Amino acid sequence: MKNLYFIFLFTCTCFYSFASKTQYNTDVLIVGGGTSGVMAGIQAARLGVKVIIVEESVWIGGMLTAAGVSAIDGNHELPSGLWAEFRTNIEKHYGSKQALASGWVSQVMFEPSVGEKILREMCAKEKNLSVISAVKLLNIKKKADTWQLDFSDDISIKAKLLIDATELGDVAAKLGVKYDVGMDAKATYQERIAPEKANNIVQDLTYVVILKEFDKDVTIPKPASYNKNDFICACEKLCPDKQMPRLWDCEKMKTYGKLQNGKYMINWPINGNDFYANLVEMNDLQRKEAIQKAKEHTLNFVYFMQTELGWNTLGLADEFPTADKLPMIPYHRESRRIHGLATPNMNHLEKPFDQAEPLYRTGIAVGDYPIDQHHGKNTAAPDLYFVPVPSFNIPLGSLIPENVDNLIVAEKSISVSNLVNGASRLQPVVMGIGQAAGTLAAIAVQEKKLPKDVSIRKVQDKLLKAKAYLMPYLDVKPDHPNFEAIQRIGATGILKGEGKNYKWSNQTWFYPDSVMTNGAVIASLKTFFPNLSMQANEQVLEEKLVADDAFEILTKIQPLPADYLQHLLKDYPNRNEPITRAKLADLMDKIIDPFHRKEVDFKGNFKP
Template sequence: MKWDVVIAGGGLGGCAAALAACRGKLRVLLIEETDWLGGQSSAQGVPPDEHPWIEEFGCTASYREYRDRIRSHYLNKTPVLASAKSSQFNPGEALVSKICHEPGVSAEVLLEMLKPHVNEGLLTIKLNTRILAGERRERNAVALELIHENNQSRVEAPYFIDATETGELLALLDLPYRTGAEAKSETGEPHARETADPLDIQAFTYVLAMEHRPGESHVIEKPEMYDYWKSCKPDIWPDAMLSFYAPHPHTGEKRPYSLFGEDGHFPLWTYRRCYSATQFEQGESGDISLMNWPQNDYFFGNIYDVSEEEKEKHIYRAKQLSLSLLYWLQTEAPLPDGGIGYPGLRLRMDVFNTEDGLAKAPYIRESRRMNAHVTVKEQDVSPSFHPEGLGTRFNDSVGIGSYSIDLHPSMSGNNYLDIPALPFHIPLGALIPVDADNVLGACKNIGTTHITNGCFRLHPVEWNIGEAAGEAVSYALQHHLLASAIREDEGHLTAFQQQLTDHGVEIDWPDGFKVTAETASRG
């Protein structure tokens, strides 16, 4: 089978890239390691983190269709109460998102969006497929070696898109990349480290889903590492990991949390609740909430650029941390009335359909990052550098986004960095590596720094990046030129940006739109 483009990774960026490439009538192979499409929104169990204007503007038309289809799934296929139905229905009534929903719904919706292209013969989706190796000749990627159900195969194409969660193709194709933090002398960023630290990589998290059934007992078997995690108190942490305390992301001070908002403290339950039972006709399920909290962030070791043994060790420990936090909540968490434990918390094995009840894949916040033609720096998004109220307007803009610079604790022992960022633009040059002619980035692996990764890693931005990558391959093949040449020729760049606009990609913020330093996005 001859492909026009092979997309490695079926997360939001990969799916958006596939939709865009198929829109251009390209023959596309989409490879995903798990059995679900959707990446952070599905297999990793992280509902959309979005900016305040998402319902009106600030995302691509296809991302808006994705959101609309999620709402339609609930409004048309589930017994939503008439009193709860609205054009801005939020399935989970969560604090984190205006459309917080069950992970499996994302996987189902994305498959529905892609299915017409499968039926047309343009798109082939290979789930449960890993990439074993990559082949590159000089500046061109040539082929990937895949394995699916113990069967190995080789695929070739004129273009490859890296939409993997960890920038895996960069490593497999032996392309230069960066990890962790750059030195301040390299980037000039006010919040950069004084010296570079490749291990200063943000925590990853294994998410699990819980239901609360008061008056019942659903206590899980005591996790093997429970005693270890119960006694664990890292130097950067204000209390034990298994507690209702964590550093405040903005100030670093000791911050009290609660499960249901007791004593007015931040309610972890409604934070990422993905199913709010009061909005639905009476059924068997109560509320369902996703555990992606400060207390189960795993910053004790990385799972890429390490040995397979080291990777498996940290995956196991990260899973044990999440399960131990659940067990602590069930058996030892202090209650407002002086009691202990919420035994009615039930691990919902069916939400992810996995043997241990945990997400199918870890939530990866920070990837390998390519050496790109453009690297977005803190100066490009900081209100301190842009009193006009918008980030740098790159002339090769292929999209827009907005979120705070939100860095979680890192493997090097650095704590949160959560500072304001202005609405920003996505430059095409950040998607194109300097050292390859036929490889593009489609998610967290693009030309950002450790600092700006913190505002470029969220759902609508990843989608926009992937869609722009798919469109760029389509335009490059149609006009018989390199993707990098699109931005180097004013005529081609203008035509390409018009193509994006025609397909519903917003490459600029609305006329007159700006924010003040005081109201700049903060996670």
């Protein structure tokens, strides 16, 4: 009888445990509420699908907030989509645009806690979006077309589509997505600055710290592993080698990351708190141990600043909800890089219009930062400090794994070469990648298609409606009356921009107010309409394009109904005046509509 009693009790306990599991069903599940994950969630929710974001940390925002990297790198002149919205919300919080330029490294700086609060508010406004924080992924399985993921706290979620927005691409790895780690050999992509042989070196990570002025001595206890020589050349004051490259004044080091309200973000790469640890293939315990060493290294640097530099009134701010006052996660500059349907390399960035794969036509996010790789803690790595490239875009195919369906990959784990990662890893680019991932996911769910079968042009159209850039044109902002038309025509390659680089600023110019010659316009159109022929002598071809000639050329390609033609002509009362590239792009868009006329594949080639 006793045996029967215990069997009965065991059965009831199991049933209760199963029944108490919290079950959710959603259209899109995003694992990782970091920089890309939040933007993916907001965008997909706005497009009308149900979305859940699950984040392991107690904060959302990833490198923007939970890692403490609250100084935005790049894209200050490319206010694309949700990045621009986030920046506007920060400006409102602090009262002005000028208030964000508190430190010299960035035009947009903010306290991490403020950034997290703003992201929470942005998420809360979306009725289709739910956020679950502080739970850990346990396992993933797929049944038919449905994903099922189990998390700690007895949470189970079923979803039609999955987005990996984790910091290190851990979901993709669990699902068997092919990927690379480390540096590519020069022979792989023929990149001019790549090493001769591939290696497994990744960029240094950083355990950022936020310090605050306390107006009293707040020196921390001396860490057990402290060695001042590790930091002696972090700045000029104590460094014996005054000729060392990139040796900065110590006050300049301090104000590098000056935040509001007497706080300082310390994310200093030169003999500072950068730390080498390749966490990608480590298990949880190994990662925890490596992260603890990175924390200790940062605290050593804090002690150095307090004692050797005399900044003993600078102490750890109460910025994060952690016992040690350090961020919840380290700043990961590099992750796995999946094998995707498109893989841009440095050549695509340097000369996008000259490549066999015109990936620029499939662009969904833009960036203007140099190739910047942090390798100060690894003497075996090359020096890749601010290698200039023009501004660039990221192709949609970079987000789609080649060997696992119904999965989209975002954050820094997208399909790019190692060198491109040095430019694509920055916050605004990753925000754009997230927004594109959310767009692709929403369309895939609504059309009941796999992401790889969704029209690239549909994704780009949705992004343009959200005021996001496809092409990184510095001189055509979203409030320009011809912004969408210029972006669409640019994405066909009929009218191209000119890439330049200037110091830290990498640029692509469209020159919307300039005027082309008749011959140049015809030559540009022939790249799309190879059978186009126009009878004109050499003198006419060298003349500047006027409205009459533009209408003649374009209506030869696409004849228009008389009433629609007259409607368009009303905007050009003097049709013998030269027409700008902006107006030409607008007419091309309205008359011949090349953007929608031919679909592109994930390599950027026009489909038959």
